[in-house]
Amino acid sequence: MYPHPGFFFAAQRAHRLHKQVERRAQLATIAPKIFRNDYFDVRKPLEHIMIPLAFSAPGQFWRGNLHCHSTHSDGVLDPEEVCHRYRAEGYDFLCLSDHFTGQFDYPITDTSGFRTKAFTTLIGAELHSGAMQNGDLWHILAVGLPQDFARPDAPDFRAHPGQESGPDIARRARDAGAFVVIAHPQWSGLTLDDALSMDAAHAVEAYNYECEVSSQRGDGFHLADLMLSEGRQITLTASDDAHFKLEDHFGGWVRVKAKDNTPDALLAALKSGAYYSSQGPDLHHIELRGAKLVVHCSDAVAIIVQGHGSATRAVHAERLTSAELPVERFRGGGWLRVTVVDDKGRKAWSNPIWL
Numbered sequence: 001m002y003p004h005p006g007f008f009f010a011a012q013r014a015h016r017l018h019k020q021v022e023r024r025a026q027l028a029t030i031a032p033k034i035f036r037n038d039y040f041d042v043r044k045p046l047e048h049i050m051i052p053l054a055f056s057a058p059g060q061f062w063r064g065n066l067h068c069h070s071t072h073s074d075g076v077l078d079p080e081e082v083c084h085r086y087r088a089e090g091y092d093f094l095c096l097s098d099h100f101t102g103q104f105d106y107p108i109t110d111t112s113g114f115r116t117k118a119f120t121t122l123i124g125a126e127l128h129s130g131a132m133q134n135g136d137l138w139h140i141l142a143v144g145l146p147q148d149f150a151r152p153d154a155p156d157f158r159a160h161p162g163q164e165s166g167p168d169i170a171r172r173a174r175d176a177g178a179f180v181v182i183a184h185p186q187w188s189g190l191t192l193d194d195a196l197s198m199d200a201a202h203a204v205e206a207y208n209y210e211c212e213v214s215s216q217r218g219d220g221f222h223l224a225d226l227m228l229s230e231g232r233q234i235t236l237t238a239s240d241d242a243h244f245k246l247e248d249h250f251g252g253w254v255r256v257k258a259k260d261n262t263p264d265a266l267l268a269a270l271k272s273g274a275y276y277s278s279q280g281p282d283l284h285h286i287e288l289r290g291a292k293l294v295v296h297c298s299d300a301v302a303i304i305v306q307g308h309g310s311a312t313r314a315v316h317a318e319r320l321t322s323a324e325l326p327v328e329r330f331r332g333g334g335w336l337r338v339t340v341v342d343d344k345g346r347k348a349w350s351n352p353i354w355l
């Protein structure tokens with residue numbers, strides 16, 4: 001004798017409902033303001049809620065710069081002074097990423113001696129090997145690189161026949177534990193084919209402050225958007241690429257969500273996408289709630305959602321700290337991301353959210 005199949009469906013539904021209510025109670029502890037009115041009201045149809053890791057993972061945000069140079073390659077300050085400048089500016093961490101080429105004797109600059117209680121460093125380098133489609137040399141950021149990472153045959157800033165390819169050295173870096181970023185794609189003249197060939201990349205450098213200041217080629221969002229529309233689940237970084245030859249520092253950073261400001265915790269969070277990027281504004285909370293995207297941020301004049309093709313939605317006002325935007329327009333493209341603009345024109349950018 002078996003119970004009627006309807007019994008199972010009812011039991012499953014009750015279990016699901018219970019789990020959803022439980023989940024809402026958990027979420028309420030994360031963001032009580034957003035759920036204050038209805039999260040226990042089970043008479044209303046429950047909405048699907050998704051919170052990106054940057055806003056749901058435990059811990060706090062740590063501000064850091066992932067990309068800059070010292071006298072160990074073509075920067076003008078020694079490694080200790082670079083660390084000092086970022087620490088004095090209030091950064092929580094830094095990755096010094098000198099150019100890993102023969103002319104500089106393949107530096108992987110050891111900054112561990114400049115760590116303090118309140119400031120840490122990730123070990124990394126900017127890798128170079130092989131030609132992009134335009135014939136120029138690849139630039140690939142590797143954050144969290146071991147000191148014994150094997151050298152390519154990359155004597156200088158030119159691509160040479162027979163060198164290890166860009167995608168191959170990037171794969172080696174990822175296998176060695178690094179967070180791999182396609183550096184300054186607009187400055188490099190990168191094509192979409194180049195970018196798609198870089199299968200080991202975790203992220204695209206969507207904003208490079210030095211490239212913006214020096215050559216007005218700091219953008220990486222156009223290429224990143226095309227990659228996202230090809231289904232590539234990359235995340236987005238902003239960084240300084242500071243050489244301290246120009247006013248090229250403190251203009252773009254990441255805020256990484258982690259329990260501790262330690263290299264291991266930061267690196268794991270970067271790889272998982274638990275971070276966002278900024279030139280100034282802060283993102284406080286983002287969640288996908290049914291057919292709406294809810295955004296909370298520091299003072300802004302625009303909150304914009306971008307997706308596949310020409311899909312965008314925005315709210316503009318003299319002063320905004322939150323917005324709810326419909327996401328229906330983005331469903332077909334499969335992804336969206338958020339940009340917040342403050343009254344000085346500075347932006348903060350979320351990582352992509354997959355629908």
Ligand SMILES: [Zn+2]
Pocket residue numbers: 126139183184
């Ligand atoms: Zn570079």
Ligand SMILES: [Zn+2]
Pocket residue numbers: 067068069126241
């Ligand atoms: Zn660089």
